Amino acid sequence: MDLHDAVGAIGGQTRDTPELPGLDSLYAAAAAGRPSDELEDLRAVLCRLPMLGPYNAMLVEVQRPGALYVATAWTWRHEFGRHPRPGARPLVILKPFMPVEFVYDVSETDGRPLPQGVMDPFRASGPVTEEGLSAFTGRLPDEAISYRETPFGSAQAGRTQTVGSWDPGRAPRKGEIRYAITVNDSTDPATRLATLFHELGHIYCGHLAGAGAQRHQRRALSPESQEFEAEIVSWLACGRLRIDSPSGRYLHGHLQPDGTMPPVSVQAVVHALGKVEAIAGGMRSLAAMVSGPPARDEEEPSAQEMLDFGAWEP
Structure with missing residues (x-):
């Protein structure tokens, strides 16, 4: 094609x-x-x-x-x-x-010459804040996802579980929760956000039972490939925001013995990244949300902002 x-x-x-x-x-x-x-x-x-x-x-x-x-x-x-x-x-x-x-x-x-800074207007303006993380996680219930932070008894950073049984071909009802994400509360906000991106990667890449099977016709993946895809989603999301995350180091731990990548799908990863950004209304809103006051819903986007179509992507 x-x-x-x-x-x-x-x-x-x-x-x-x-x-x-x-x-x-x-x-x-x-x-x-x-x-x-x-x-x-x-x-x-x-x-x-x-x-x-x-x-x-x-x-x-x-x-x-x-x-x-x-x-x-x-x-x-x-x-x-x-x-x-x-x-x-x-x-x-x-x-x-x-x-x-x-x-x-x-x-x-x-x-005319481009205004200074126009080539990179979407990066986070500073460190990820507790308020910014809360603003983002506050939108998850609208996506049928619950979020909580708790101390883990191990080095585990986070986990995602399906809640109940439901038809993946049916849109979630208002107030319905289909996935429960838990993140280790012992880390800083940026690390918790990166962990959350990873767990969302599992959901939107279709790794969980019944999740997205009709949309992607996913092939069977090994646990290693699933972890690798989810970590790529986190790494890309943090990279587009220009925030520090440990994802780059973790990716190397998932390489195969000969140094090659486990089997992954670029389409699944890009799909998942678009869904993650759409939770905040697109990259510009996500950057403003996690590192400063949440973007106001009533603000009218400029024509250039409308090129960020995250909210409409799969």
């Missing part, structure tokens, strides 16, 4: 089923021949394009490797005083409630 096939498959989908078939093969084709490690390469892409949700960042990278900052033609003109050059190549991304949107990389535009 090439990019045109993938985009064609997206065009007829609804908000409830915006799958991106073939993301694993698309990414493998885009990364073929690159000397960098696959994980570092994936992280570099997602951290370089934080103004996009994870799926859109991957789509842009497939079409234009090395893209630095993308925006619609309208945004370039009206917010930055720039315009796409004649013959500039538009890049296809997903559009909420519509098939696609077209954006242009900064390298394909001319006009």
Whole structure:
């Protein structure tokens, strides 16, 4: 499947089923021949394009490797005083409630210089705070997830359990809890947030019984691969926020004896990362939430913020 096939498959989908078939093969084709490690390469892409949700960042990278900052033609003109050059190549991304949107990389535009700091506006403004962690975890019940912190009698950082039995094809009812996440309370807020991202990775990668089976048609995974996928989700989420986490060190502990990665799915990881960011309403809101006063719901997002489509991604 090439990019045109993938985009064609997206065009007829609804908000409830915006799958991106073939993301694993698309990414493998885009990364073929690159000397960098696959994980570092994936992280570099997602951290370089934080103004996009994870799926859109991957789509842009497939079409234009090395893209630095993308925006619609309208945004370039009206917010930055720039315009796409004649013959500039538009890049296809997903559009909420519509098939696609077209954006242009900064390298394909001319006009006023970019304002200082505009290339990296989504990072957390400081350390993760207790208030920020609480603001994020306070949204979990809306996702049918409960959260609590407790001292563990071992070095275990966290765990997730399913609650009751339910049909994975049915949306959760209001107030229904399907998953219970427990995190070790003996660590600092940033480490607890990274642990929470890991546990959410298990949920949204479809590792738990009955979770997401209809959405991903998941193959059987070994416990090692499940831990590796969940840790990649945490590592990428922390990387996009530019916050310190131990995930990078833990990832090396999951490598196979010959130094290769256990079998993982880029599509499952990117799907899970998009779901994690969507809990906060997208990357910009997540960054503001965990390191400062929670973003106000009544604030009207700018046109460029609307390129972060995390809330609509699978």
